[in-house]
Amino acid sequence: MPHAVAHFARKLTSTAQNWLEVTRFGGLETGEEPTAFDIVDVGPIHRLRRYAIGDRSGPPILLVPPLMLTADVFDVSPPVSAVRTLGGQGIDVWVIDFGSPEHETGGLERTLADHVRAVSAAVASVVEETDSDVHLCGYSQGGMFCYQTAAYRRNAGVASVITFGSPINLRGAVPLGISEGVAIGGIRFVLDRVLRGNPVPGWATRTGFRLLDPVKALRQQLDFLVALHDRDALLPREGQRRYLMGEGWVAWPGPALDEFMRQFLMHNRMLTGGFTVGDRPVTLADIECPILTFIGEVDDIAPPAAVRPIRQAAPQADVYEVALAAGHFGLVVSTSAQTASWPVVAQWAQWLSREAARPPQPILVSDRPAEQSQATLTESAEGIHLVTGAGKAAFQSVTGTLARSAHDIRNLASITSRELPRLARIGDVRTHTRLSLGQLLDERARRSPRDVCFLYEDRVYTYLEIKQRIDGVVRGLLSEGVRVGEHVGILMHTRPTALAVVAALNRIGAVAVMLRPGADTARELDLGEVHRLVVDPAHANIPAGNRQVHVFLLDTPDHAREPGLTALEQPESPVQVVPVWYEPNPGNARDLAFILFGGDFETPRVIRITNGRFGISAFGTAASASLSNADTVFSINPFHHPSGLLTSVGGAFAGGARLAMATSLDPETFWTEVRRYGVTVVSYTWAQLRPLVNAKPQPGERHHPVRLFVGSGMPRSLWRRVSSRFAPATVLDFWATSEGEAVLVNIDPTKPGALGRPLPGGAELRVARWDPTARTLLEDRDGYSIECGADEVGLLLARVQATTTANPLRNLFERGDAWYSSGNLVRRDIDGDYWLIDSVDSQIRTATGVVASLPITAAIGKIPAVDLAITYAVPTADGAEIAVTAVVPLQGCELDAGEFDHVLMCLPLQERPAFIRIVSEIPLTPWHRPIPAHLPTEPLQWSTSEHPVFKRSSGGTYAPYINVGHNSDTHARLRAVSPISDNHE
Structure with missing residues (x-):
């Protein structure tokens, strides 16, 4: 008993002494010294350390800490020092030190871009000093910086990227089982209402991390207190404890935290791409160097599900993985890390430098089937629910x-x-409703001036920058006397300045006449009643014909220009006089806002767009596609095309999404741009996506971020292939009248080719019985039109609203009503979905009756081996017409008569085409709509073709067609058409 009492007394005394030391000095004195290093370079927010360990003859590794911890995380104490372990194996160890922001001038104003640029500068310094590419190695958010820097530098100077517990899909890192939607809502509330751009002190960050696993944190504290009497047992881990309990934590700069949470937590741009570093869009898909990622299997801060999607985000890189039974801190700051983590890193770097064998632990995971991003699936599901x-x-x-x-x-x-x-x-759209493109942009600029508005040619433009550019153009237009309602032409290629001119004219209340490059400019100037024309340098010398037109060149005010061209944009000046009548965004819904042109270049057709029509299309697109500020809409059509203006520009700004634009669709660069801009929604028109779906697979296509293809007129065969190849992305197809306000949208993925259902708020629609032979509406005994029932074909009519410019048909269903004729025949199925049958002018008048072309084309489009098809009229000697279908098969596929017999059985015999021609290509309009122009109309010409021709028999089946007198070789070739292969896709 005396011995036990004495032992207890000694323990109590030791505990008291150690507790007093911990209380006074923050911990036990260990006598350990940090590893020596030199400061090699100093930047605006960083110092570059080079550690003096060994001969430094091995490959250089740059260690990057996270924002919330000091750079000493890699040298906490000798037993758990990463720099000592690496240096002991010959590695040339470098560390970037961001310091303690709260103790440095301007430190709390740093952004994420500042840190990425600092790491990039450190890479350049190491490369210059060592004449060797550097291995970027980061812990937690430091690993995210490594990924971002490698992508930002496009791999220049980077030998590999090594990360520890660095999340990619941050939506997979939501703690405590909180749902994604609740978490994002909570983040938005905290950012907007609590933090408001303010920094978070180090103690708050430390507390927050400990609260992620409060039981573990409490257990560690109790273990320390229980062992406080045994100094020798505590000393080996005391440096680690002191660092993680307080000494290692630093403040998060407010702007960096705000940017981190918005870009990577709310919008998940580490996974989807499109995050910004300064004025540049960046994507991890640009990383091509090898990647080694360490995953903590019991990591609650960066769980495996959040870390592993690097193989989705960086499809061009070989990704290797090491999974350890460790938590977040244990991956780098633990005794097990000295045996399981850092030696592997050293051997990895030496292997890539060809100085050692490949380490056995890392597993190549690039080809392992990856789980689809939950974010992508969630957003895709949202997108199809209109x-x-x-x-x-x-x-x-x-x-x-x-x-x-x-x-x-x-x-x-x-x-x-x-x-x-x-x-x-x-x-709410009524005659006098204030609604315009200029108003939308001003609302966004006022609400979120520093949000990304526009992405083009690897450059990012914020709403503030776009607004300032628009302001300058408005000043120039006003100084030249442009007034409300005046028609002003715009002839420009796709570029941010074109958007500025369109928005500036709309803000004044003028009418933007969108001329088409390459068309008959003089003719379109006349049709648009234009006397002033804004051009870019490429169109400075476009002839205006006999019309007197004042030409303005949109460029910087001091830019050299041709004589006779007036500079339009003006800088703000205190002496500038603004007309008293000027009121920003005066446009009402009924006011004409834009004039676009349809038809071919030789015979242009005027399309008038009111502010109301623009607003319905813009908000309809935003609502139908569930657009938010997490989306980037990618337009491959210019502003002078309805898809570019109404769907892409209007939808993006109405939905608060970012707008990215390209001059055209190039399958070789498409997926690179999608990744770089973080594209989630792609707009299209007609068969525009055909080159993309026919192209060879690209690395960036794997696990792509696109959730929706939005546009109009996609052929059924193309729709099927797009949905199959680019799944889980779906197609959202719109249809709208060129005049009036009828808008239909197909929200049902099981009905490809349907026009869909009316958009709420659009014009009321009715289908009226139509006599195709007399080409007139059928009337009842009172002289009113007769409304069609379900699945009955008739003329689509839209009730005229006060905001339309259409010339109406009156007194159709009741006295005094007014309707706009779409010129299209449709049927409405029992579910309420509309289907396009044909335009009134495209129906084929055969000897046995009128035949609609689109049902034929749609039926043939069901054949899996069909790439593109079109049905058109061919005149006959007796003055009638026959229906002919031209078909382009998929490359490497052949079609036989049995395929056509099978799919055309759904049509009455007399409504089937007389001939089916296999052709190598079908002409397209500049907007990718198939047309029969230049297709032969003489059967004698077909028989000399290298492609088969099939003729309908009296029984309605098809057989190879051989013209009398044609040579026997061709006859044999046409008869020997093989059936299509089962793997046609």
Whole structure:
């Protein structure tokens, strides 16, 4: 008993002495000294250390700490020092030190871009000093900096990237089982209402991390207190404890934290791409060097599900993985890390430098099947649920302004709360409603001036920058006397300045006449009633014909220009006089805002777009596609095309999404641009995606971030192949009248080719019985038109609203009503979806009756080996017409008569084509719409073709067609057409 008492007394005394030391000095004195280093370079926010260990003859490794910890995380104490372990194996060890922001001038104002540029500068310094590419090695967020820097530098000077517990899919790192939606909402609330750009002190970050696993944190504290009497047992781990309990934590700069949470937590751009470093868009898909990632199997801060998607984000890199039974800190700061982590890193670097054998632990995972990103799946699911109503009463209780859309709402499937304000804005469109493109841009610039607005040619433009550019153009236009309602032409290629001119004219209230490069400019100037024309340098010498046109060149004010060209943009000046009448964004819904041109270049057709039509299309697109500020809309069509202006520009700005543009669709660069801009929604028109779906697979196509292809007119065969190849992305197809406000959208992925259902807030639609022979509406005994029933073909009519410029048909269903004729024949199925049958002018008048072309084309489009098809009229000697279908097969595929017999059985015999021609190509308009122009119309010409021709028999089946007198070789070749292969795709 005396011995036990004495032992207890000694333990109590030791505990008291050690506790007093911990209280006074923050911990036990270990006598350990940090590893010696030299400061090689100093930048605006960093110091570059080079450690003096060994002969430094091995490959250089640059260690990058996370923002919340000091650079000493790699040298906490000798037993757990990464720099000593690496240096002891001959590695040339470098560390970037960001210091303690709270103790440095301007430190709390740093951004994430500042840190990426600092790491990039450190890489350049190491490369210059060692004349060797450097291995970038980062822990936690430091690893994210390594990924970002390698992508930012496009691999220049980077031998490999090595990361420890560095998340890629940050939505996979949401703690405590909190749902993704709740987490994102909470982050937005904290950023906007709590932090408001303020920094977070080190103690708060430390507390937050410990609260992620409070049980473990409490257990560590209790273990320390229980062992406090045994100094010898505590000393080996005391340096590590002191570092993690307080000495290692530093403040997060406010701007860097805000940027981190918005770009990577809310928008998940580490995975999807499109994060920004200064004015440059960056994607991890640009990384081509090898990647080694260490994963903690019990890591609660960066769980494996958040780290492993690097193979999705960087499809061009070989990704290797080491999984350890360790937590987040244990990956780098533990005794096990000295045997399981850092020796592998040293051997990895030496292996890539050809100084050692490949380490056995890393597993190449590039080819391992990857789980699809949950974020991508979630957003894809959202995208196909159009903005649509859960019930008339519930919807109207939330948005009474949509009362007039109740009939349309009953036809829609579901509705999400996020879309209610957008639908309400559509429903609010009246004659005098203030609504315009200029207003949308000004709203966004006022609300989020530093958000990304526009991405083009590897450059990022914020809303503030775009607004300042628009302001300059507005000043120039006003100084030249441009007034409300005046028609001003724009002839420019795709570029940010073109957007500035369109928005500036719209803000003044003038009409932007969007001329088409390459078309008959003089003719379009006349049709658009243009006397002033804004051009870019490429169109400075375009002839205006006999029309007197004042030409303005949009460039910098001091730019050299041709004589006779007036510089348009003006800098802000205190002496500048603004007309008293000027009021920004005066446009009402009924006011004409844009004039576009359709048809071919030789015979242009005027398309008038009011502010109301623009607004309905813009908010309809945003609502239908569930666009948010996490999206980037990629337009491969210019502003002077309806798809570019209404769907891409309008939808992006109405939905708060970013807008990225390309001058054309190039399959070789498409996926690079998609990754670099973080594209989630791609707009298209007609068969525009055909080169993309026919191209060879690209590395960036794997695990791509696109969730929706949005556009109009996609052929059924192309729709099927796009949905199959680029899954889980889906197709959202719109259809709208060129005049009026009828907008249909197909939200049902099981009905490819359907026009879909009316958009709430658009014009009321009706289908009226039509006599195809007399080409007139059928009337009842009272002289009114007759509305069609389900699946009955008739003429699509849209009720004229006050905001349309269309010339109406009156007194169709009741006295005094007014309707716009779409010129198209449709049927509405029992579900309420509309299907296009043909345009009134495209129907084929055969000897046995009128034949619609589109059902034929749609039926043949069901054949898997069909690439593209079109049905058109060919005149006959007796003055009638026959239906002929031209078909382009997929490369390497052949078609036989049996395929055509099978798919055309759904049509009556007399409504099947008389001939089916296999052709190598079908002409397309500049906007990728198939047309029959230049296709032969004489059967005698077909028989000399190298491709088979099939003729319909009297029984409705098809057989190879041989013209009498044709040579026997061709006859044998046509008869020997093989059936298509089972692996045609």
